[in-house]
Amino acid sequence: MIPRYSRPDMVALWEPEAKFQIWFEIEAHATDALAELGVVPKEAAQAIWAKGKFDVARIDEIEREVKHDVIAFLTNVAENVGDEARFMHQGMTSSDVLDTCLAVQLARASDILLADIDALLAAIKMRAFEHKFTPTIGRSHGIHGEPVTFGLKLAQAYAEFERNRERLVAARKEIATCAISGAVGTFANIDPKVEEYVAEKLGLEVEPVSTQVIPRDRHAQYFATLGVIASSVERLSVEVRHLQRTEVLEAEEYFSPGQKGSSAMPHKRNPILTENLTGLARMVRSYALPAMENVALWHERDISHSSVERMIGPDATITLDFALGRLTGVIEKLLIYPERMQKNLDRMGGLVHSQRVLLALTQAGISREDSYRIVQRNAMKVWESDGEIALLDLLKADPDVSAKLSDAELEERFNLDYHFKHVDTIFERVFGK
DSSP: OOGGGOOHHHHHHHSHHHHHHHHHHHHHHHHHHHHHTTSSOHHHHHHHHHHOOOOHHHHHHHHHHHOOHHHHHHHHHHHHHOGGGGGTTTTOOHHHHHHHHHHHHHHHHHHHHHHHHHHHHHHHHHHHHHTTTOEEEEEETTEEEEEEEHHHHHHHHHHHHHHHHHHHHHHHHHHOEEOOOOGGGOOTTSOHHHHHHHHHHHTOEEOSOOTTSOOTHHHHHHHHHHHHHHHHHHHHHHHHHHHHSTTTOSEEOOOOTTOOSOSSOTTOOOOHHHHHHHHHHHHHHHTHHHHHHTTOOSTTOOSHHHHHHHHHHHHHHHHHHHHHHHHHHHHHHOEEOHHHHHHHHHTTTTGGGHHHHHHHHHHTTOOHHHHHHHHHHHHHHHHHTTTOSOHHHHHHHOHHHHTTOOHHHHHHTTOGGGGGTTHHHHHHHHHOO
């Protein structure tokens, strides 16, 4: 992944040094278990821990000759351990190392991503309560609908990312399995107790049936989950982008002193961070499809999945880690303009209250069809005047309305606070009491 969209903790997890260290631990733990079973000398297992080390450049050098990364790794470790190294990898196959290592990396990546989501949830919650009762317009199809609060917009985002957290916890559990079962997965040359031992040491579960590889439906679910989380990142980012449009300008990304928005137009303040997040979300989602295509491997194994996972493992987790961190910063520093929200609410002459008048007329004895027609004919005049005419004034002057509703009754239907009477209920559902 390019440094521009990377953060150090997640990057470090995918560096060659980290990968080979996990490989070494898998091999060393397996040798410990074999020693306990009496298959290899205990002195050999001790020697591997004591003298075992590796050099990335040397592994690469060996691999250029042997064309096999696990063999190159084992050869380099053996160069440092000496004769006892012949007891490494007893009864194992390369996929035992590769798949178990990938499980460790994806589990650890999940822990970083869960911490990212927790930070994002905290930021959303803080801003949601800050604007719990800040009135703003709710839109459907991009058109003014009825009043909501900005806090409710954020509460929706909070609930969505809470669901994403639960999804990621489940995906982490699904992916965190260990396979030390040997060629074609029959344990013919290695005891299942070795697998159990290695799994415990690395914080994994035992893969029930691994053939020669861990089944890739697990990986498909994992990367699909990352794609869903990325989609939620985009959803909230797109909301910010819409709210920052000049004609709306109800909220905008923080614009720091000295920041420039355009090389040509000095006035510009663009939603570049959330636009960037939209692009990054597309990338994370794109990794889900090849992960699903990896499920259908030949017989007990092939390596058509290998090249894919060497790319999507680091790229998907590094990109999503960066995106979640960036979105957290956007929400924490988001500039919110309640006065502009109120101005937009009032812009269309009270049209946002049309449903309440419709319902009042039906309750006063007019059919729903006639009530709709009466309110709509007045509302369209307001719409066509671009809000210059007030809906309330037109309704008061309409004899079909005044015959059923007094001026006071109409005015009550234009009370903004009416729409917010259940905000506390919704907040309790989302955040608890």
